[in-house]
Amino acid sequence: MARSARAQEEIRRFLDIGAVQVAELDLDGDEAVLRPGPGSPPVRHGEVFVLVRQGGRPVRTLLARVPEGADAKSVLAARARAECAPAPAPARAPGAAGNPGEAGESGEPPYTSAVIATRERAGQLARALDSLLAQDHPRFEIVVVDNAPVTSETRELVERKYAERVRYVCEPVPGLAVAHNTGLAAVRGEVVAFTDDDVVADPRWLTELTAPFAADPGLGCSTGLILPARLTTPAQVLLESHGGFAKGFTPRTYDPVRPPGDEPLFPFTAGRFGSGANMAFRTAVLREVGGFDPATGAGTAARGGDDLYGFVRVLTQGHRLRYTPHALVWHHHRETWRDLETQAYGYGAGLTAYLTAVLVNRPALLPAFLARLPRGLAHARTLTAVRETEGGGAPGDHDVRTHPWPRRLSRLQRRGMVYGPVGYLRARRALRARVEGAR
Numbered sequence: 439m440a441r442s443a444r445a446q447e448e449i450r451r452f453l454d455i456g457a458v459q460v461a462e463l464d465l466d467g468d469e470a471v472l473r474p475g476p477g478s479p480p481v482r483h484g485e486v487f488v489l490v491r492q493g494g495r496p497v498r499t500l501l502a503r504v505p506e507g508a509d510a511k512s513v514l515a516a517r518a519r520a521e522c523a524p525a526p527a528p529a530r531a532p533g534a535a536g537n538p539g540e541a542g543e544s545g546e547p548p549y550t551s552a553v554i555a556t557r558e559r560a561g562q563l564a565r566a567l568d569s570l571l572a573q574d575h576p577r578f579e580i581v582v583v584d585n586a587p588v589t590s591e592t593r594e595l596v597e598r599k600y601a602e603r604v605r606y607v608c609e610p611v612p613g614l615a616v617a618h619n620t621g622l623a624a625v626r627g628e629v630v631a632f633t634d635d636d637v638v639a640d641p642r643w644l645t646e647l648t649a650p651f652a653a654d655p656g657l658g659c660s661t662g663l664i665l666p667a668r669l670t671t672p673a674q675v676l677l678e679s680h681g682g683f684a685k686g687f688t689p690r691t692y693d694p695v696r697p698p699g700d701e702p703l704f705p706f707t708a709g710r711f712g713s714g715a716n717m718a719f720r721t722a723v724l725r726e727v728g729g730f731d732p733a734t735g736a737g738t739a740a741r742g743g744d745d746l747y748g749f750v751r752v753l754t755q756g757h758r759l760r761y762t763p764h765a766l767v768w769h770h771h772r773e774t775w776r777d778l779e780t781q782a783y784g785y786g787a788g789l790t791a792y793l794t795a796v797l798v799n800r801p802a803l804l805p806a807f808l809a810r811l812p813r814g815l816a817h818a819r820t821l822t823a824v825r826e827t828e829g830g831g832a833p834g835d836h837d838v839r840t841h842p843w844p845r846r847l848s849r850l851q852r853r854g855m856v857y858g859p860v861g862y863l864r865a866r867r868a869l870r871a872r873v874e875g876a877r
Contacts, residue, residue, distance in 0.1 A: 661712020742788020
């Protein structure tokens with residue numbers, strides 16, 4: 439097929455992707471409670487992307503069709519009960535035999551600071567802050583970092599609507615990592631959690647994300663589950679049908695002392711550990727490793743990679759990382775094809791930029807990196823491959839591809855990977871010039 443004909447076919451397939459409803463279904467014995475996703479209307483007939491909960495905790499997602507005229511709750515509950523195993527038994531208590539990183543996640547969560555970095559998105563920020571203020575965590579503070587603001591809209595929102603409940607900090611230097619470092623310097627909590635201004639946090643998000651720190655003194659970082667708040671555009675559905683930002687529903691601890699046997703590239707495949715919209719660190723540990731590299735992240739020439747850099751730095755200092763699907767945020771995915779193009783290029787650039795940052799800041803890791811390089815190149819080819827699939831569909835189980843991944847997006851991701859080291863070095867030079875100019 440000629441390139442132009444192939445491109446036209448990809449566009450046709452993309453435009454044919456239909457909207458999907460988002461809902462959550464809580465199973466409790468014979469009872470079931472069906473709720474629309476955050477900001478969504480009540481569920482009606484048609485395709486539904488469902489988060490299934492048991493005892494309030496997320497256990498899986500599924501895709502179901504509600505026939506016209508049928509009762510949505512009955513249809514979805516029957517499907518969920520047929521496919522979902524009973525809720526797992528409670529985890530071992532702290533101190534029980536086995537990997538200390540697999541200790542139970544019970545106990546009083548530590549005093550926590552929740553940081554949101556934002557830039558000129560007051561409407562989205564208000565939605566995120568409302569969800570943070572509804573958290574059931576017993577002791578926490580909220581810090582908003584206004585990154586390189588052009589207007590006073592964010593400051594005025596915080597002062598007008600949230601007064602003493604939210605602290606406002608201004609960081610004039612652009613870049614997500616810079617903003618996060620400013621938040622890190624300002625926080626008072628034993629644990630610092632980070633999320634984005636385009637999420638809605640589940641009421642138990644902060645408790646579930648930070649409880650593992652009380653259970654495991656050797657834990658340096660935790661990450662959680664990210665699901666789509668809406669699936670109304672082809673771009674949103676396509677992204678989520680290829681896994682979105684979720685990392686599955688199985689809790690897992692990554693321990694540098696016991697490298698995972700199924701992760702031969704560990705710890706350099708940090709994208710498997712979680713994402714920056716849902717992560718927390720022991721504050722002292724993150725400060726000890728120097729925070730995030732300011733030449734990474736959105737808003738810099740590196741385009742991204744700040745979160746991945748943080749994960750690897752903490753792991754290479756000997757601390758464990760815990761992924762828990764019980765800590766949930768709903769993410770508002772970008773809505774257009776152009777957004778997907780930007781994301782694909784940015785993901786590629788951020789991946790190699792963060793690897794460059796790790797090696798620049800920790801040269802001692804170079805031998806380990808070179809030993810993993812052949813497998814890493816094979817992984818990169820797989821990561822950017824054109825992922826074909828039979829037929830069509832919509833998101834269901836994560837990593838079940840229900841729409842072909844367009845070739846153009848794969849090419850953009852590969853180009854981004856080539857650019858990433860250059861972008862990182864450009865960002866470092868820009869920061870150096872800014873510091874020297876301020877003297």
